[in-house]
Amino acid sequence: MTFSEGTLPAEAATAVDGRLHLAVHLPWYRSLPLSCLESLSVSLDGAPRRVERVEAAGFTGTVADAGGSEVWWDLRDPLRVVLDVPARHDDVHDVTVDLAVRVPYIEVLPGVPLVQRASARTTVTVR
Amino acid sequence: MPTLGTTLFSLTPDWRSGAGTTRLLDRLAAAGCGPAIEVVGHQSWRGFPASSAEDERAFRDAVDRLGLQPAALGVYTDLHRHRGRSLTTDEALADLLPQLAAAVRLGFPLVRATLGMQPALLRRAAAAAERLGVVLTFELQGATSPDAPAVRDVVELQAASGTPFLGFTLDSSLTTPALPHALDTALTRRGLSADGVAAVHAAWAADGPVGPRIGRALTAVAGLPREPELATLAAGVLGRCGRSTPQDWAPVLPLVRHAHAKFWDPDVETVRAPHGAWLAALTEAGYDGALLSEWGGHELLDRDDADALAVTRAHHDLLSTLLAQRTAVPA
Numbered sequence: 001m002t003f004s005e006g007t008l009p010a011e012a013a014t015a016v017d018g019r020l021h022l023a024v025h026l027p028w029y030r031s032l033p034l035s036c037l038e039s040l041s042v043s044l045d046g047a048p049r050r051v052e053r054v055e056a057a058g059f060t061g062t063v064a065d066a067g068g069s070e071v072w073w074d075l076r077d078p079l080r081v082v083l084d085v086p087a088r089h090d091d092v093h094d095v096t097v098d099l100a101v102r103v104p105y106i107e108v109l110p111g112v113p114l115v116q117r118a119s120a121r122t123t124v125t126v127r
Numbered sequence: 128m129p130t131l132g133t134t135l136f137s138l139t140p141d142w143r144s145g146a147g148t149t150r151l152l153d154r155l156a157a158a159g160c161g162p163a164i165e166v167v168g169h170q171s172w173r174g175f176p177a178s179s180a181e182d183e184r185a186f187r188d189a190v191d192r193l194g195l196q197p198a199a200l201g202v203y204t205d206l207h208r209h210r211g212r213s214l215t216t217d218e219a220l221a222d223l224l225p226q227l228a229a230a231v232r233l234g235f236p237l238v239r240a241t242l243g244m245q246p247a248l249l250r251r252a253a254a255a256a257e258r259l260g261v262v263l264t265f266e267l268q269g270a271t272s273p274d275a276p277a278v279r280d281v282v283e284l285q286a287a288s289g290t291p292f293l294g295f296t297l298d299s300s301l302t303t304p305a306l307p308h309a310l311d312t313a314l315t316r317r318g319l320s321a322d323g324v325a326a327v328h329a330a331w332a333a334d335g336p337v338g339p340r341i342g343r344a345l346t347a348v349a350g351l352p353r354e355p356e357l358a359t360l361a362a363g364v365l366g367r368c369g370r371s372t373p374q375d376w377a378p379v380l381p382l383v384r385h386a387h388a389k390f391w392d393p394d395v396e397t398v399r400a401p402h403g404a405w406l407a408a409l410t411e412a413g414y415d416g417a418l419l420s421e422w423g424g425h426e427l428l429d430r431d432d433a434d435a436l437a438v439t440r441a442h443h444d445l446l447s448t449l450l451a452q453r454t455a456v457p458a
Contacts, residue, residue, distance in 0.1 A: 002429060003426060004356070006140075025143065029136065029143070029167070030201075076142075102210070104206060105203045105241050106241065107207075117355040
């Protein structure tokens with residue numbers, strides 16, 4: 001299982017109040033502070049889509065807001081990614097999630113942390 | 128003689144799939160991959176180091192029931208947890224101290240931390256570890272060289288203080304005969320051509336320090352559609368495949384308190400020579416701590432390519448053979 005594998009499982013998509021939500025798992029081997037989320041972008045059927053907000057236990061906000069959060073992205077728990085996209089049960093989409101997380105304890109140069117980049121592409125059926 | 132065991136980091140695919148600590152300890156023990164274990168705190172417990180008393184009790188009970196030996200707890204100072212600034216020394220110490228205390232509660236005599244702690248933090252962390260009775264070790268791995276300032280800092284502090292609670296975790300990735308085949312698989316699957324893969328190997332094998340060699344490897348993946356992933360893989364693996372020898376590290380070996388036998392490829396024969404060499408060097412230096420199997424191939428291969436526990440079992444067979452060769456008495 002590479003770090004991309006398992007990041008976006010086939011059952012990741014749900015329709016909540018008519019909006020598309022994606023359950024995105026952390027592409028690393030240990031839990032990280034959510035503030036280490038550097039970027040997250042989503043394409044749906046080949047077209048970029050705006051990420052409205054992300055949700056973790058104790059946090060709801062934009063990807064930019066996540067940088068100032070004090071909560072953790074636990075290895076076991078998906079980050080809920082809410083898209084500005086209408087959704088219905090049984091819709092099928094080709095989804096690509098590109099994300100970057102800062103690894104806060106590894107430096108590639110003095111003072112410069114490693115940024116782990118992963119890209120996960122999955123065909124999902126909305127539940 | 129070293130005690131064999133496994134770091135549960137090797138089972139990262141299971142952790143990422145939501146497996147619980149007790150279940151994984153059960154599986155590891157049933158496969159005969161103990162008795163020594165290393166656990167990564169931030170991988171194994173929700174809320175670590177403020178894990179629940181119930182989770183901690185379940186761990187201690189499982190260890191007792193299965194006859195496992197907690198050898199090392201992986202701890203971290205997340206210096207760059209805030210975007211745009213690094214933790215102060217006080218903040219970094221505050222990040223680390225609860226993890227040291229958790230090690231004591233969970234029954235670990237030793238912790239493994241990332242090499243490179245700044246001297247002011249190092250002094251305070253080492254003093255705290257000694258007060259708690261936990262051995263603080265820093266991992267020597269990959270392209271780290273014996274004369275690196277971060278290595279010298281630990282050696283000099285230990286010499287000055289004489290403390291038995293400060294030392295190193297030695298990782299056999301210091302000695303890597305060739306880049307793993309699994310890296311070729313990972314790069315190819317992300318669109319790198321055969322010529323590109325060969326260029327990455329040539330960059331790794333070139334003369335000179337690792338930084339410029341990684342830079343050369345990155346030129347081989349530049350401009351490709353999946354360049355960010357390819358660059359992360361190439362740089363990450365090249366930096367963790369060192370070319371020093373056990374002899375290069377001889378002056379440091381008396382400070383080794385914990386050890387990893389690292390491998391990437393499911394074919395464990397690829398590491399017979401370097402792991403045999405490190406086992407010889409460690410035993411000749413009088414090392415009698417744990418020697419833990421550590422499989423990193425899950426970072427490069429898909430889950431269908433290899434089962435983490437099966438490759439760990441095969442690696443244990445190899446390590447047992449190498450260990451038996453060290454202890455065999457000539458007729």
